[in-house]
Amino acid sequence: MGIIIDKNTRAVVWGITGTQGRFHTKLMLEYGTKIVAGVTPGKAGTKIEEVEVYDSGKEVQEKNHANAAIIFVPAPFAADASLEALENGMKTIIIITEHIPIKDAITVMAYAKKVDATIIGPNTPGIITPDACKLGIMPSHIFKPGGVGMVSRSGTLTYEIAAGLTRKGLGQSTCLGLGGDPITGLNFIDALKMFETDPQTKAVVLIGEIGGNLEELAAKYIKDNRYPKPVVAFIAGRSAPPGKRMGHAGAIVMGKAGTAENKIEALRNAGVKVAEKPSDVSELLANTVKT
Amino acid sequence: MKLFEYEAKTILSKNGIPVPQGGLAADSSQARQIASRLKMPVVVKAQVLVAGRGKAGGILFAESVDETVNAAEKLLQIQIKGIPVRNVWIEEKIEIKRELYFGLTTDRFRQQYVTIASASGGMEIEDVASKNPEKVLTTPIRPDFGFHPFQSREIAKRIGYSGPQISELGRILEKLYQVGMEFDTELIEMNPLVEASDGKFYAADARMIIDDNALFRHQEYKKKLLEGESELSPQELEAVKNDLAYVKLDGDIGIIGNGAGLVMATLDTIQYYGGKPANFLDVGGGAPSEKTALSLKIVLSDPKVRVLFINILGGITRCDEVAKGILEAKDKVGVTKPMVIRLMGTNEEEGKQILTDAGIDVLESMEEAAQRAVEISKKGGR
Numbered sequence: 257m258g259i260i261i262d263k264n265t266r267a268v269v270w271g272i273t274g275t276q277g278r279f280h281t282k283l284m285l286e287y288g289t290k291i292v293a294g295v296t297p298g299k300a301g302t303k304i305e306e307v308e309v310y311d312s313g314k315e316v317q318e319k320n321h322a323n324a325a326i327i328f329v330p331a332p333f334a335a336d337a338s339l340e341a342l343e344n345g346m347k348t349i350i351i352i353t354e355h356i357p358i359k360d361a362i363t364v365m366a367y368a369k370k371v372d373a374t375i376i377g378p379n380t381p382g383i384i385t386p387d388a389c390k391l392g393i394m395p396s397h398i399f400k401p402g403g404v405g406m407v408s409r410s411g412t413l414t415y416e417i418a419a420g421l422t423r424k425g426l427g428q429s430t431c432l433g434l435g436g437d438p439i440t441g442l443n444f445i446d447a448l449k450m451f452e453t454d455p456q457t458k459a460v461v462l463i464g465e466i467g468g469n470l471e472e473l474a475a476k477y478i479k480d481n482r483y484p485k486p487v488v489a490f491i492a493g494r495s496a497p498p499g500k501r502m503g504h505a506g507a508i509v510m511g512k513a514g515t516a517e518n519k520i521e522a523l524r525n526a527g528v529k530v531a532e533k534p535s536d537v538s539e540l541l542a543n544t545v546k547t
Numbered sequence: 548m549k550l551f552e553y554e555a556k557t558i559l560s561k562n563g564i565p566v567p568q569g570g571l572a573a574d575s576s577q578a579r580q581i582a583s584r585l586k587m588p589v590v591v592k593a594q595v596l597v598a599g600r601g602k603a604g605g606i607l608f609a610e611s612v613d614e615t616v617n618a619a620e621k622l623l624q625i626q627i628k629g630i631p632v633r634n635v636w637i638e639e640k641i642e643i644k645r646e647l648y649f650g651l652t653t654d655r656f657r658q659q660y661v662t663i664a665s666a667s668g669g670m671e672i673e674d675v676a677s678k679n680p681e682k683v684l685t686t687p688i689r690p691d692f693g694f695h696p697f698q699s700r701e702i703a704k705r706i707g708y709s710g711p712q713i714s715e716l717g718r719i720l721e722k723l724y725q726v727g728m729e730f731d732t733e734l735i736e737m738n739p740l741v742e743a744s745d746g747k748f749y750a751a752d753a754r755m756i757i758d759d760n761a762l763f764r765h766q767e768y769k770k771k772l773l774e775g776e777s778e779l780s781p782q783e784l785e786a787v788k789n790d791l792a793y794v795k796l797d798g799d800i801g802i803i804g805n806g807a808g809l810v811m812a813t814l815d816t817i818q819y820y821g822g823k824p825a826n827f828l829d830v831g832g833g834a835p836s837e838k839t840a841l842s843l844k845i846v847l848s849d850p851k852v853r854v855l856f857i858n859i860l861g862g863i864t865r866c867d868e869v870a871k872g873i874l875e876a877k878d879k880v881g882v883t884k885p886m887v888i889r890l891m892g893t894n895e896e897e898g899k900q901i902l903t904d905a906g907i908d909v910l911e912s913m914e915e916a917a918q919r920a921v922e923i924s925k926k927g928g929r
Contacts, residue, residue: 410808
């Protein structure tokens with residue numbers, strides 16, 4: 257099981273002829289993901305890793321029935337690519353590209369809502385349901401199937417924690433990165449809801465960071481709904497000074513808002529166990545649940 | 548990218564939002580020139596981007612031309628939170644009847660722009676929102692609908708206005724929204740937007756932050772940023788030019804990592820073990836070896852750094868590329884400080900091999916590596 261993607265996911269890679277697009281198409285295919293086509297305007301008729309390249313999303317769908325897209329194109333063109341995928345019926349869009357302008361991201365999210373599609377990202381490592389499907393750039397060998405659902409605002413920090421879980425024998429149902437840009441498609445609450453109804457998921461790991469209030473809202477949701485599965489969290493940025501943007505456009509403490517302390521307190525109040533260091537997540541989880 | 552008050556006010560004024568009459572001065576003769584064409588009294592305001600300018604003594608009042616020149620001279624000699632004042636903005640003092648707040652920002656949860664209005668202007672809006680949430684009026688803007696005059700008139704009415712002032716205030720709010728859209732701002736605010744004793748409205752202070760990710764659409768400002776017109780340190784500027792995220796901190800452990808979350812967690816872990824990070828540096832995704840070399844150069848240009856901690860988890864970044872970059876930099880930059888390196892992920896084995904062959908140790912665990920870096924820093928970098 258797991259959430260959002262599975263063995264029936266048929267994906268199109270936007271920007272498949274670029275260095276990253278090509279490299280990760282190869283890795284996704286090796287993992288067993290069904291990549292049915294690629295799009296790069298002007299490159300129709302060529303092949304990348306045996307995958308047919310098309311000029312447009314429309315031409316892809318004349319021959320394929322793709323239901324997902326993964327976007328690698330540069331930021332100035334990423335919103336256009338995402339809208340093209342949505343307009344051509346793809347219902348799960350993973351936007352790997354980072355640094356998409358806020359105005360563009362807002363347009364994409366609004367249209368996705370209208371056509372009832374799911375957007376993961378931008379600035380996400382993607383999503384992986386171990387041994388079933390991977391639409392992303394994460395190193396797959398650190399993930400193993402199991403009962404832990406992971407949702408995160410960070411890429412590499414997720415790998416860090418996932419590797420720790422796997423070493424302890426705690427496999428994962430699905431791991432997804434919400435994305436580090438200020439405006440992202442899914443949020444923590446969306447992911448918590450999906451993990452709640454997924455029978456494979458026995459516990460959830462939530463990885464947040466400074467900036468915004470998505471973690472506080474998630475804490476409120478967990479508390480108000482008496483979330484039925486154990487949740488363990490880690491929040492990055494305790495040592496971040498206020499007013500400084502820590503890499504992610506969204507990771508900034510403004511005045512008193514968005515501090516790690518605020519988020520940790522809100523989560524602890526909701527009964528979530530919050531780890532002090534990344535490696536403590538697997539310990540807390542192992543004590544909480546046998547998966 | 549934060550704009551200076553004078554830049555924001557110039558933009559607002561060009562777009563039909565009234566601002567007090569004023570001018571920019573970089574020396575006393577310019578200050579005299581501006582003061583002599585303005586109506587007294589005036590306000591002299593240091594043009595710096597750091598917050599808390601007023602409390603730090605960056606705003607002075609003057610009743611005459613001579614007083615204005617004195618005030619300008621005084622401000623042009625001081626530093627505000629370590630930033631030297633290069634320009635002052637001199638403007639006519641408005642006789643204030645009421646101070647309002649109006650701004651446009653984004654709501655991440657709703658994935659929409661929102662307007663924020665309040666009749667309690669002049670204070671930090673976050674403080675008003677936390678103490679008196681009922682005094683802050685938030686209006687989400689549906690992307691497929693936009694923001695229209697009738698909505699801005701409704702806001703004007705709800706914060707207590709009536710009669711012809713509704714349309715005038717409404718017009719200003721709508722203009723602010725339009726400027727925000729045109730300039731791709733992540734924040735644009737008038738705080739305060741003042742109602743003068745004659746019933747007219749003026750943006751007495753203005754703040755604009757252009758979305759860094761949209762700077763490619765605003766080349767004029769991007770150029771200003773790269774030419775160092777903002778308040779970035781030389782290292783920060785070098786990082787911006789090369790698409791690296793660098794933040795200078797006070798400690799002695801230089802940090803390089805990939806991925807904002809991981810670098811933040813690395814800083815936190817260093818702090819957990821009693822060490823002090825010298826910086827935040829995220830080399831980003833897919834970092835080629837030249838970028839790694841440049842990162843080392845930037846971090847090492849801080850003389851306080853005693854030890855380097857490189858923490859790389861490969862996803863889009865390949866560990867072998869990073870390893871090559873480290874060796875390249877070691878030769879080019881002449882790294883003499885001890886390095887603690889941790890590699891994991893895509894092409895991990897190749898990366899480790901490259902470094903091990905060159906006689907550099909690679910650690911597996913982040914905690915272990917962090918502890919090692921803290922130990923070295925405490926021994927003074929040996």
